[in-house]
Amino acid sequence: MTKSRFVVQLHDATRLHYDLRIQVGGVLRSWAVPKGPSMDSSVRRLAVPVEDHELSAGEFEGVHEGSVRGSGAVIIWDEGGAEILRDEPDHMSAILHGRKLEGGFALTRTGARRWVLVKVRDEFSRPGSDITAERPESVRSGRTWEELVR
């Protein structure tokens, strides 16, 4: 088990999506998750792997100027500690200690550029819940991405 950190940024680009980033060594392994994470362990969410990002990328909240599509707004939707349990080419699992996301999560590769993100069933999983709808705001500023743009 490796102690680490994670961040989930909500990003209004071509499409609104969530960027899940988990620190591995000196970089942030990253996936774009169109619908965002769920605390319901029966929900599978598409996670598209993207390039590793620098640690500083995980600190950004604001509006990217000159965004071609979308407003370019980014909020830090959740963040916290992460305990990495498995880190393999086609699989990663971690215990997250966020303000919204808590407990085990698993990422598994299912195709060339296609992974699936699921909440591991544990004492923190909440069947039927929709955490992205319940808690749309930044954990840093309390603002939604729409409020940031205005």
Ligand code: MN
């Ligand atoms: Mn993004």
